[in-house]
Amino acid sequence: EVQLVESGGGLxxxxxxxxxxxxxxxxxxxxxxxxxxxxxxxxxxxxxxTISTSGSRTYYPDSVKGRFTISRDNAKSSLYLQMNSLKSExxxxxxxxxxxxxxxxxxxxxxxxxx
Amino acid sequence: DxxxxxxxxxxxxxxxxxxxxSCKASQNIYKYLNWYQQKLGEAPKLLxxxxxxxxxxxxxxxxxxxxxxxxxxxxxxxxxxDVATYYCYQYNSGPYTFGAxxxxxxx
Numbered sequence: 001e002v003q004l005v006e007s008g009g010g011l012x013x014x015x016x017x018x019x020x021x022x023x024x025x026x027x028x029x030x031x032x033x034x035x036x037x038x039x040x041x042x043x044x045x046x047x048x049x050t051i052s053t054s055g056s057r058t059y060y061p062d063s064v065k066g067r068f069t070i071s072r073d074n075a076k077s078s079l080y081l082q083m084n085s086l087k088s089e090x091x092x093x094x095x096x097x098x099x100x101x102x103x104x105x106x107x108x109x110x111x112x113x114x115x
Numbered sequence: 116d117x118x119x120x121x122x123x124x125x126x127x128x129x130x131x132x133x134x135x136x137s138c139k140a141s142q143n144i145y146k147y148l149n150w151y152q153q154k155l156g157e158a159p160k161l162l163x164x165x166x167x168x169x170x171x172x173x174x175x176x177x178x179x180x181x182x183x184x185x186x187x188x189x190x191x192x193x194x195x196x197d198v199a200t201y202y203c204y205q206y207n208s209g210p211y212t213f214g215a216x217x218x219x220x221x222x
């Protein structure tokens with residue numbers, strides 16, 4: 001059974017950093033692109049980042065480019081999202097998802113950016 | 116950026132109704148269009164990928180159609196458990212974008 005479990009969310013001040021993790025199981029992690037998607041409170045979904053199987057290619061929307069970094073450790077079946085220079089508009093539930101088109105999702109981890 | 120417009124934003128229907136949700140892209144996205152279902156308090160779930168391919172485990176009452184800029188999600192006979200918000204998503208070209216969602220409720 002495919003399982004994705006995010007961790008690392010919490011309350012952080014504007015301008016600070018936070019690193020999210022996603023532990024994957026139930027499939028061969030190294031064979032799949034992985035992604036992060038977020039959802040602000042009571043809002044819609046926003047794609048945040050995608051990474052290739054080897055980690056050599058990464059993709060971001062302009063809203064997070066230069067501030068967020070997606071990475072992976074295939075030996076640990078883990079996905080990461082390093083978030084720097086956080087802003088209040090980054091407040092959201094962050095989901096880890098499999099494939100470029102998100103065929104499986106984790107339950108999410110909440111990030112609140114507030115002073 | 117490709118804008119995805121979903122309509123209606125809110126839809127009320129009765130159990131057993133045939134329900135149609137619309138999604139329009141601002142540019143040609145060929146068939147690179149997915150549909151997701153999100154129930155209250157849960158993570159989204161993939162229903163349909165590449166316009167009309169049913170994800171494993173999804174009931175056959177869900178179907179998708181379209182190409183280019185106009186797409187449709189159809190529920191052939193609405194069930195109580197289908198109450199949710201439905202999102203379309205294009206992955207033809209970056210930045211990849213979601214529609215704002217259609218909230219489906221029971222009448």
